[in-house]
Amino acid sequence: MGKAFAVVLTIITTVTVAILVSRHWWFPTVASAHGGAMDHQFVETFVGAAIGFILAQLCLAAFAWKFGERKGETRQVRIFPGGVKWLVVLALVYVGSEIILLEFVGQKVWAAMYFTPAAADSLQVQVLAGQFAFSFRYPGPDGKFGPIHTDKIDETKGNMFGIDQSDPESKDDIVTVExxxxxxxPVxxxxxxxxxxxGFYVPEMRIQQDIVPGMQIPLHFTPTKIGKYDITCNQLCGLGHHTMRAFLDVMSEEDYQKWIVEQASLQ
Ligand SMILES: [Cu+2]
Structure with a gap:
């Protein structure tokens, strides 16, 4: 039994590693400035974990092969030569140092996203999530968003952000569905x-952020590839959650200028 188990375990380990190395199921191509660093960090984490995984599985297979139940034997419990203490200590040290190391290396990428403020020339867009759609709001020519008046939110009238039209800062705001x-x-x-x-998730941009009622959470990134990308809500938010999506349309500067003028005319 021990030998058969060792062979099966080795096959499972090899197939698992081969599937992951082939990158058959992998992320979509990066389309943002920070995405490369994030993928790099992910691969580092992955390789670190994979080394531990392969070592652990092969060790298990080797021990099963060597110390597994033999024909005609009745003794079920075997004592690990020298005791298992040093193996447990080794595993703890490996996993512990792995976690500490990843923490130090990984925080650079994290900090660039979350502890560094957005560039001063960023295009600011307000995002309003609600069951089960996203709305977007641009500050218009004055560069200022008017306040959100929750009591004025009226989806039937298309007033998703509760904009008070008599407010001068709100007057030029542009609300869009895309x-x-x-x-x-930078955005x-x-x-x-x-x-x-x-949730606000765009896999190609490598951005994912929970949206919490009562808070305005900033999130910045720089798209680097023209294209249309899915924005999905990835927090179960109710019965219609599966329909909650929108599009991120990354355009050339000229196309964007045309688009925003067109959107302004629709208000
Ligand atoms: Cu949702």
Missing amino acids: LGVPVNK ELLLNSKDVGH
Whole structure:
């Protein structure tokens, strides 16, 4: 039994590693400035964990092969030569140092996203998540968002952000159903929810952020590839959660200028 188990375990380990190394199921191509660093960090973490995984599985297979039950034997319990203490200590040290190391290396990428403020020339867009759609709001020519008046939110009238039209700062605001941005320009999103917790996830941009009601959460990134990307809510937010999506449209600067003028005319 011990030998058969060792062979099966080795096959499972090899197939698992081969599938992962072939990158058959992998992330979509990176389309943001920080995405490369994030993928690099991910691969480092992955390789570190994989070394531990392979070593552990092969060790298990080797011990099963060597010390497994033999024909005609009745003794079930075997004592590990020299005791298992040093193996447990080794495993703890390996996992512990791995975690500490990843923490130190990984925090650089994390800090660049979350502890560093967005560039001063970022395009600011307010995002409002609600069951079960996203709305986007651009500050218009004055560069200022008017306040959100929750009591004025009226989806039937298309007033998703509760904009008070008599407010001069709100007057030129542009509300859209799609998130249009120019390529290679930093974008700062201000994420809000009007009801429950939601998620904001764009895999190609390597951005993912929970949206919490009562908070305005900033999130910044720089798109580097023109294209249309799915924005999905990845926090279960209710019965219609599966329908909650929108598009991020990354355009050339000229196309973006045309688009925003067109959106302004629709207000
Ligand atoms: Cu959702």
